[in-house]
Amino acid sequence: MEITWLGHACFKLRGRTASVITDPPGKKTGYTIGRPTANIITISHDHEGHSNIKAVTGSPRVIQGPGEFEVAGVLIKGTHTFHDQENGSELGRNTAYVIEIDDLVICHLGDIGHVPTAEQVEELSGVDILLAPVGGGTTIGGAAAAETVSLLGPKLVIPMHYGTPASKDKLDSIDTFLKEIGAPKAMDERQPKLSVTKSTLPQETKVQVLEYKGSS
Template sequence: MKIKWFGHSCFLITAGNGVRVLTDPFDETVGYKVPKVAADIVSTSHEHFDHSYTQAVQGDFFHVNKVGAFSHKGIEMVGVATFHDEENGAQRGKNTIYKFIVDRMHICHCGDLGHVLTSEQIKDIGHVDILLLPVGGSYNGPTIGPDQAVEVARLLNPSVIIPMHFNTDVIKFPLAGVESFFKKMGGGQYIGKQEVEFDKKSLLGLSASVMAFEYA
């Protein structure tokens, strides 16, 4: 399985058999190059413009934007209801966390999570191997920053954490940089790659290993 980061909260997850999952595509106002790629499955955690620009996706795809359990082309997925803020959605609305099972690995994409997870939400998400986690805080409203991101990471206890939704040279929102999350996690590294290949064996022995990807 390969994971490729296009910037912000947008990743392309490609299974060993070629099935492609695209998460939270964004439009041109975000600052990154808009990922105009083909996908078999597209997930959108909420309807804000920087997480739901499905117009950029090429070809026919299965759109996942609801809570519940789904399956498409051999990819099992579950959507867990959360919020974009700490006030049960009163400020920024709802957010859906999606977990995908790809090549026997459990990949959890947190979208614009705005609060620390409850015990029930943790139970609904279940086991996590790779966690795609917002760490940069908020612009024009609450999204978890470094402190809460560390707490969420420890609650879900993944093998690998891939930070997302943080400040870079091109993004047009005032977010914290990933270095703050590194410091609070007690470590982390820029891996200098946009895409990384994982298999179940490569995750053995890893515990909350933080890998910051490069964007296109």
Template structure:
């Protein structure tokens, strides 16, 4: 789950449930709630409050002054036969373009081209249910974002039986790492990193 807070709007992505995650379920309020897909661990609207607008299907819209585009993709390499549809979210605020790839399981050049310029990229890296570290780096090299936020990987708080990788494969050999204590960071939209940076959270 990601909550992105701008001055005038809060956007929530994939509110979690406690399936496989021994974490407390904390209520969260937002103006826009985006579901990349309908699996129970990514679509728990019971924890979402506020008079929010729900976006969970392909299309382009302007909500609360945010231009938001949801792009159809797949949760697996079999065109959704195994795990269904996934939606990539691309949105822009104050000239900075963000992409949240959801549980992306497959991609091609046409899909990546449809995203356009991306400055801040939230990308799964754990494999098995999504793309793995290798595929994630292929996407990063294609999009050239300034900030990369890996997601959907194993941590010590995750049920050890869940067969996904830690973030280690994705960050192996990389020196452009910035660590943040807790689960949040501040991004200055008018002062993005000059070079590619990977943001990691110490939860």
């Protein structure tokens, strides 16, 4: 499977039988994702920076909210979380998705605003690759993201939703997260995209930074 970061909380997951786009951003975020093609779109919440469905071509199936789904051989489970630390009273609900594609289990946390509860950790368990917000603001920041990684125990962590030259949101840089998780040199090993299989996963948790690529 191939993973490309299109910016903000948006990734393209390209498997053998299907492609998934997560949280396509609107232009106000500062990211331009082009016109990517996908079979499936997952939407963590309906804020403009995460729900630009019209940007994606290919007549994709749109999944938004908790539940279990199967599309084109891809299994998806949505777990209810919150966009803030006050049970959603400030920013509303968020859905974290577990996506099974090409024998890999990927978790996209969306704009989660709190460290997952014990019940949520159980629902999100068994993850190979974690796509986690780390920039604070309306989501968890570096320290909470590092704690979340410790709770979920993925083999790979790909940071998202942090301050970059392209981003117009007021977000922290990736540096705090990398310091908290003990991976200060991860930026030196960043890649434009990641090709990964079950057999190539690292034995211990590794942070893999991807370069923003605003295209299909």
